[in-house]
Amino acid sequence: MSKIKTNIVDVGKQTKSKVKPIKKSTHIHFSDHIDFKPNLSPQDVLGKGSFGGTYFRNIYSQVVGKKLENQHLEYPKAWFKDLDITNMITSIKYEPQINTYKVKCGQSLTDWEDSGWISNLDPFGWFQWYCRFYLGRRHSIEDERQIKRWRNITGEKGRHRNTLITLIYRERQKNKDISIHDITISPARRQTLQHWGYKLTKKDYDERIKIL
Numbered sequence: 510m511s512k513i514k515t516n517i518v519d520v521g522k523q524t525k526s527k528v529k530p531i532k533k534s535t536h537i538h539f540s541d542h543i544d545f546k547p548n549l550s551p552q553d554v555l556g557k558g559s560f561g562g563t564y565f566r567n568i569y570s571q572v573v574g575k576k577l578e579n580q581h582l583e584y585p586k587a588w589f590k591d592l593d594i595t596n597m598i599t600s601i602k603y604e605p606q607i608n609t610y611k612v613k614c615g616q617s618l619t620d621w622e623d624s625g626w627i628s629n630l631d632p633f634g635w636f637q638w639y640c641r642f643y644l645g646r647r648h649s650i651e652d653e654r655q656i657k658r659w660r661n662i663t664g665e666k667g668r669h670r671n672t673l674i675t676l677i678y679r680e681r682q683k684n685k686d687i688s689i690h691d692i693t694i695s696p697a698r699r700q701t702l703q704h705w706g707y708k709l710t711k712k713d714y715d716e717r718i719k720i721l
Contacts, residue, residue, distance in 0.1 A: 516572070516628040518651050523630070526645045535712060541647075545656045547663070547706030551640045552588040559704055560636070561603030561613060562596050570632040571622045577632060584640055609703060610696035626658075635659070639706055663707040673698045673709060674717045689714050 531538040536546035549557075555564075565581035581589065581598050592598060597607055605613045621627050621634055630651050631637040638655045662669050676695050681687050689709060692699065702708065 516625050518628050518630050518648065520630055520648075522648055522650070524647045526647045528645065530643055535710065537706075539642075542652065542656060544664075545659060547639070547659070548710065549703065549706045549708055551584070551636070551643050551706075554636065554703060554706060555588060555598065556592060557609045557703060558597065558607045559609070559700070560615070561605060562598065562600035562607040563603050564598065564633065564636060566599050566601050568618060568633070571619070572627050572632045573629050580633065580637075584644070608700050610692055610700045612696045612700055614697040614700045615704065628654075636704060659705055663702055663705045665713075669698050669702055669705075670707065670709065670713070671717060673702065674714055675721065677709075677714065678718050678721050 526541060528539055528541045530550070531540075532550070536548045537550060539545055565579075567576065567578040569576045579599075581594070589598060596604070600607075603613060605611055608614075616624075618627075618634070627634055628651060630648060631641065635655055635658060638651065642652065642655075659667075661667060664670070673695050676698075677687070677689050677691070680691070680694055681689075687694075689711060699709070
């Protein structure tokens with residue numbers, strides 16, 4: 510067993526919010542956290558094909574010190590409608606072909622645990638936090654931390670989002686007919702963004718290239 514960096518929060522400070530996510534044309538709006546603007550819901554992320562089909566597999570969590578099983582049963586059945594649960598949600602083997610962009614991306618759970626990014630509140634990681642946040646669970650300290658992580662990766666100044674835009678922009682300088690959704694341009698980065706609840710939009714692309 511690897512030596513992990515503990516990230517323990519007070520689970521007793523969880524609250525239930527009545528705020529409902531509102532799907533707008535550009536993003537999903539949360540009235541109590543207006544700086545958090547994913548444009549894919551948890552159901553979208555899972556339905557498109559993500560995490561190689563393994564996200565809610567049974568695990569042993571080093572953070573909480575126990576085995577966690579059937580964690581997907583916590584969420585609405587509608588999220589999994591028409592999905593092959595065994596292959597798309599709880600698979601023990603990572604299958605790149607399950608993913609939207611047919612590539613493997615991301616670190617292992619052990620790597621995330623070792624880095625200290627995983628807390629005892631959501632031992633599966635950021636996406637588990639997002640699922641619960643989407644459904645109304647709130648924890649002021651953890652919500653602030655996880656939204657900050659999202660902004661750093663996926664927000665207006667997010668490194669993965671802006672790197673993808675730069676790569677697309679360079680290719681379009683050579684061939685203006687290339688789509689911003691061309692999957693041959695950084696598919697792993699696109700998949701990563703999907704895992705963080707985001708798909709590049711023309712509006713976001715057009716705004717960013719103004720400064721390139």
